[in-house]
Amino acid sequence: MKAELEKRLVTGPDGVEFEVDPLRDYYCDALPEVQRPAYLRIVEDLFNWARAESIWILGFGTGCGAIEMRPLMTPRFDAYRYGIQWRPTPRQANLFVISGYLSVKTLKRVIRSYEQMQNPKYVVGLGSCTLNGGMYFDSYNTIKRLDQYLPVDLYITGCMPRPEALLAGFLELKKLIRAGKAEGANQYAANFAWYKANQKQVIHDWDMPDYNW
Amino acid sequence: MPSNADPMSLAGVHARLQALFPLGDLAPRRAGLAFVDLPATCAPPALSHLRDREGFGHLVLLTAVDWLEEELFQLTYLVCNREARLDLGLRVRIPREPARMESIHDIWPTAATYQRELREMFGIDFPGSPRLDEAFILEDWRDIPPYRRDFDTLRFARENFAERPGRETWDPASHMRQRLYPEANPGMDPSVPGDRS
Numbered sequence: 063m064k065a066e067l068e069k070r071l072v073t074g075p076d077g078v079e080f081e082v083d084p085l086r087d088y089y090c091d092a093l094p095e096v097q098r099p100a101y102l103r104i105v106e107d108l109f110n111w112a113r114a115e116s117i118w119i120l121g122f123g124t125g126c127g128a129i130e131m132r133p134l135m136t137p138r139f140d141a142y143r144y145g146i147q148w149r150p151t152p153r154q155a156n157l158f159v160i161s162g163y164l165s166v167k168t169l170k171r172v173i174r175s176y177e178q179m180q181n182p183k184y185v186v187g188l189g190s191c192t193l194n195g196g197m198y199f200d201s202y203n204t205i206k207r208l209d210q211y212l213p214v215d216l217y218i219t220g221c222m223p224r225p226e227a228l229l230a231g232f233l234e235l236k237k238l239i240r241a242g243k244a245e246g247a248n249q250y251a252a253n254f255a256w257y258k259a260n261q262k263q264v265i266h267d268w269d270m271p272d273y274n275w
Numbered sequence: 276m277p278s279n280a281d282p283m284s285l286a287g288v289h290a291r292l293q294a295l296f297p298l299g300d301l302a303p304r305r306a307g308l309a310f311v312d313l314p315a316t317c318a319p320p321a322l323s324h325l326r327d328r329e330g331f332g333h334l335v336l337l338t339a340v341d342w343l344e345e346e347l348f349q350l351t352y353l354v355c356n357r358e359a360r361l362d363l364g365l366r367v368r369i370p371r372e373p374a375r376m377e378s379i380h381d382i383w384p385t386a387a388t389y390q391r392e393l394r395e396m397f398g399i400d401f402p403g404s405p406r407l408d409e410a411f412i413l414e415d416w417r418d419i420p421p422y423r424r425d426f427d428t429l430r431f432a433r434e435n436f437a438e439r440p441g442r443e444t445w446d447p448a449s450h451m452r453q454r455l456y457p458e459a460n461p462g463m464d465p466s467v468p469g470d471r472s
Contacts, residue, residue, distance in 0.1 A: 199432065
């Protein structure tokens, strides 16, 4: 093994010595917590207004429905006028659009990406496949009910929903957020063991931490 | 066997190949595309010959068909001669159990990917093919290979993936018949596929 890969003691800039193992994956493995609303109702309403006006979607097309999101970025539908935009990394996104069928292999990546998103975060299920399997109801590798594995705040039905339907869905999601009813992330934190058990039931090669930020 | 076929046509290729290997008849599909059957042991040398002597430089695909009733797998090697614009499919049949075929990754390195897929989806073994046992699409699959016809995909989906109650299946033909001509089919239940009572 190369010397720089071995465990060693490092002195930090503040003079404190600590051990570093370069081969270890460092992450925060604290479990998710339920985020309580602000103490004052008016403050929480202000927060929710701000959240509703800046929906940043993770640019992760999990299925065929992702093709319907592309026209939303163009001048014809122009979702940006509603404060909706797409971000390249889960760290900068707060909305995960599960676009259509979700294979077990993708579900594993989706869970990892979802957990890396910062609170407050929302999940929108797009298309029939996320609701009840759609045309993939008898497939050997796609899940049929998204809400068994991730907390879904809103479904947009159709196969495929047109970009107009997506816009209507996003506006509906804004209403839910402003009313303080988009509580998916808290639901995930509160029922964490149930979600994990469901996820592990379909993902056999579970080779990732149970939760990682 | 001398042939009066155009030497640049598939019939010409077939005639020259027939002198070397026990080939079946040429089954033309359209101009420039034909299929031919041959024994499994002859496929790799025949492919090598086609690549080196006949200009079939491109392996278009390698795929399998499950002939469950005959207990056979059919492998199809589709090769292409770009200069002459010819496609030739070599079809071989191998037993279903044990499903094993000689690897052709030494003739076309790209074949290794097809062979990995066939290994995972049909359970056909290609001894010596690189990275054969690594997961290709499925991760940690625990059932019989899913493209085998005796794999019941509906049962698998019911057992493994949670279902939302209330999903209804409507047979389009009987549903529309009931909608358009209700008096002609009074007792019919449109939610039962094929119910013509």
